[in-house]
Amino acid sequence: MTEIKIQIVDYNLFEYEKNFLAKEIKRWGGIVKEGKIERNSTLIVKGLSLEKAKRLTYIKSVFYRSIFYPSLQSIRESFNGKSARTQSRRYGPHGLHEYKGRFNPQMPRSLMLANFNSTAIVLDPFMGSGTTMVEARDLGYNAIGVELNPFACLLAKAKKIYEEIPALGEIRWSSNSKSENFFDSETKDYLLKWFPRKQFNQLEFIQRHLVQLDSNQRIIAQVVMSNLLRDHSLQNPKDLRIRRRDTVPIDFDLLDTFKTTFKEISIKHAEWIKEFSIKKRKDTQLFNADSRNLKDIIKIKVNGSVSSPPYATALPYVDTYRLSMVALGLIHPKEILKREKELIGSRDVTIADKTSFGKHVSILPSTVQEVINYIYEEINKDSEAGFRKKAAPYAFARYCVSMLRVLEELYSIEKIGSKNFWVLGPNRIKLRSNWFTMETPELVGELAKKVGFKKVSIEPVQAYNRYDMHSKNSISKESILVFQR
Structure with missing residues (x-):
């Protein structure tokens, strides 16, 4: 088989990432004939097809038969607008919403490439916001994700939708911002403790419009809105627990920020879909369920798992995102402590x-x-x-x-x-x-x-x-x- 030149990424790699790449190359039949895996170095590899080489994780490009090909990963990472000299962790659907504690997407991607064949069924029993699911879907694996936290599961679903619909569409805004209450009285009272009146009114106004959208567009739009709520609330956005900030964000405009952000994400989504056209892929199944009952959820045999399980007593997963969960109707204020204890x-x-x-x-x-x-x-x-x-x-x-x-x-x-x-x-x-x-x-x-x-x-x-x-x-x-x- 013809030798291929592989160029390593421009950013520094941890030792484990170098080892991961070496395992990927070996897994798919490649033999490194010359070169060392270091930042911006070149490897000469024998035994890899062009398509397999382009799928490798920590590489920038492939040179094959006098033609230069960017790697799939380098194209994906370029979509966050950052320098190629830093590792991007928020490209494409990964950038829809922040989620504390998630691992960088290159890790599950490389673990799957280095250890599973193309027909494998891969499970993530602690799916979180769906990082492994996004990468599994891109690589063509059948994948199953299970997550008990309804908010994290919503994020995972939004990321899946992001790659399945041709456009995010437009939101038709009415001029009349005064309407009947969107939230029930208890939810309203709770949210008013954490949002200035202006931002609360804008939150209600946005939600009244979003619930009128079709389900896929609504989920994406609600996730975009959710990612703005901490910054526009009385909660300290840098704190994992729900604690009040020192200064009140009176002048913040949630509605204008949402409109601008949704438009920007719609443009990025259009560019993403243009580059990675919607095509028939192996499905990823997402379950909002408890992994302590896996055999009741999954009725087939799987080939293994790739996951970042919750850390013992490390992250208050519900508390961190309780404002989003309440505002999106995923949890009632009275249920917050109960749901936290279930995780x-x-x-x-x-x-x-x-x-x-x-x-x-x-x-x-x-x-x-x-x-x-x-x-x-x-x-x-x-x-x-x-x-x-x-x-x-x-x-x-x-x-x-x-x-x-x-x-x-x-x-x-x-x-x-x-x-x-x-x-x-x-x-x-x-x-x-x-x-x-x-x-x-x-x-x-x-x-x-x-x-x-x-x-x-x-x-x-x-x-x-x-x-x-x-x-x-x-x-x-x-x-x-x-x-x-």
């Missing part, structure tokens, strides 16, 4: 969590039990521990039991030989005067072994910063937990 990784504990603590711990592997019991004992020795810290051992025990349940369900729906790649990071907690690190990847690995998974290993990777605030909670390292059915 795996929630920091909030119930009386039932405390009374079930001993039972929860007893079903876990001994190494996991030791960590939880140590945290419990140290906190009980701390007379100054606050309620949040006192809740930590109960929350972590519940997290481990939930992850064990997901792994049991996953085991039951996977084919023998299925491979799984979960991106996880550690959690820290201060026990009296010292910081204690809970090595979550290793602990979840112990849970996987208990279920019966084989070839369990931990591959350290350098982490892109996933948080915007509270540096003491930010993740400076991550690992890929690899395990096989």
Whole structure:
């Protein structure tokens, strides 16, 4: 087969990204004859077809038979308008809405290319905002995503729609902004605590128009609006928890900003569809459901999973986006705390969590039990521990039991030989005067072994910063937990 020249991207790569690319090349039959994977370097590769070479993740271009071809990934990354010298993580549908804690799309893309053949069915049991689903769909994999958080599931659905419709269309605005209330009285009272009257009125005005759109256009438009709400509210937009900002955004104009933003996104969408024409692709199935019940949701056998599971007690997923969830009718104000507690990784504990603590711990592997019991004992020795810290051992025990349940369900729906790649990071907690690190990847690995998974290993990777605030909670390292059915 003719040799191909492959040019590496212009931005610096982490060591794991270099290793990922090497595995991609090998997986698809390529042999590197010359060159080293470094920023802006050139590889001479034998054994790859042009089409397979163009699909590789961390490359800029391919030179084949005297013709230059940009890689598919470089074209996709160019759509965010940033320099080619930085890795884009918000291109195309990925840029519709911010979502805290998601991993950069290049990671699941490369993991799939390096480990699954083209006929594989890939699962993401913690789909989040749909990052893996977007990349799986682009690569032609049959993929299934499961997510309990209705807001995250809405974002994933919007990203899917973004690549399925020819145009976002126009919103016909009426001149009469005075109409009957859009929200019920309890929802209105709640939102008025977090929006100045001007912005609240504009929110109602926008929503009255959006509900008249067809379902696909409405979902996209509501997601665009949602991405603006934190900045136009009384909530501190940089805080993961819902805390008030120091200055009130009286002069912010939500309506004008929405109109401008929706127009800009419509233009970008048209350019995206022109470049990546709508065509028949393998489907991605999205389920707003609980992965602790996978076998009730998925009736076929899958070939493995690629996922970024929730971090134990790390992110308040509902609290961070509660204004969007309430404004979009995804949750009633009275249900906020209840829905937060339902999610795996929630920091909030119930009386039932405390009374079930001993039972929860007893079903876990001994190494996991030791960590939880140590945290419990140290906190009980701390007379100054606050309620949040006192809740930590109960929350972590519940997290481990939930992850064990997901792994049991996953085991039951996977084919023998299925491979799984979960991106996880550690959690820290201060026990009296010292910081204690809970090595979550290793602990979840112990849970996987208990279920019966084989070839369990931990591959350290350098982490892109996933948080915007509270540096003491930010993740400076991550690992890929690899395990096989």
